[in-house]
Amino acid sequence: MPQSFLSGRSAAGDGARQPPLRLVTTATVDRQTLASLRALGGDDAFFAGVVDDFVADGVTLVAALRRAAAAGDIAAVREHAHALPSSAAHVGALRLHALARSLHDLRPDELGTRGGEVLDNLALEFRDVRRELRDAVTRPEGQDASS
Amino acid sequence: MPRDCKVALMATVLVVDDRVTNRAVLSRLAAAADADAEVHAFADPREAIAWAAEHTPDLVVTDFKMPHMDGAEFTRNFRKADRGDRRAGP
Numbered sequence: 001m002p003q004s005f006l007s008g009r010s011a012a013g014d015g016a017r018q019p020p021l022r023l024v025t026t027a028t029v030d031r032q033t034l035a036s037l038r039a040l041g042g043d044d045a046f047f048a049g050v051v052d053d054f055v056a057d058g059v060t061l062v063a064a065l066r067r068a069a070a071a072g073d074i075a076a077v078r079e080h081a082h083a084l085p086s087s088a089a090h091v092g093a094l095r096l097h098a099l100a101r102s103l104h105d106l107r108p109d110e111l112g113t114r115g116g117e118v119l120d121n122l123a124l125e126f127r128d129v130r131r132e133l134r135d136a137v138t139r140p141e142g143q144d145a146s147s
Numbered sequence: 148m149p150r151d152c153k154v155a156l157m158a159t160v161l162v163v164d165d166r167v168t169n170r171a172v173l174s175r176l177a178a179a180a181d182a183d184a185e186v187h188a189f190a191d192p193r194e195a196i197a198w199a200a201e202h203t204p205d206l207v208v209t210d211f212k213m214p215h216m217d218g219a220e221f222t223r224n225f226r227k228a229d230r231g232d233r234r235a236g237p
Binding site: 037040041046049050053054056057079082083086087090091 | 165166167168169171172175176179210212
């Protein structure tokens, strides 16, 4: 995760106003949330199904965000950014949740100047989340909380 | 009602959310709260309204920002579809 985003500094290092970002130091995927999700499902099939659904939905949303950003469609960017946080929270992807919220909350002028940077960070974070969730599916139950 | 007469109370829960992850988790949460609960989940609020015209859920869990109608409009339409035998919602 690029630290420039998490620390609230722009990549260019200028002193322009930054959106209200919180310093996020959590893991890519929160292990306790994953353990709770496994327990809720009661079986590996539910957990794997939720991960599959989240990843497929996330791929669609990130692609839609890129298209909307490229087209300068601020309303669409916000709509797609709004769709991601709740799902991300359900699978313990708390940094992704925060990034999506930050993207959604950017002002229109900030979307033009910083939207691409934030979106790049979001896409990188989603890639990491996807990898960790896939690993979690193949990991035996009981290793979530201790790893 | 006779004292020894047991009545099966099976809760019916309606979940409306356009995101598949949310529907899956919320539906499983509802089912976990009551093993006998009957959970119906819809991605499209219009389909949920059509279902509600024929059914009376005990609990409705809805997203707010959805395609076709937001949560406020869904609630208004849901109340219009009310057959009159459910308790007033919030």
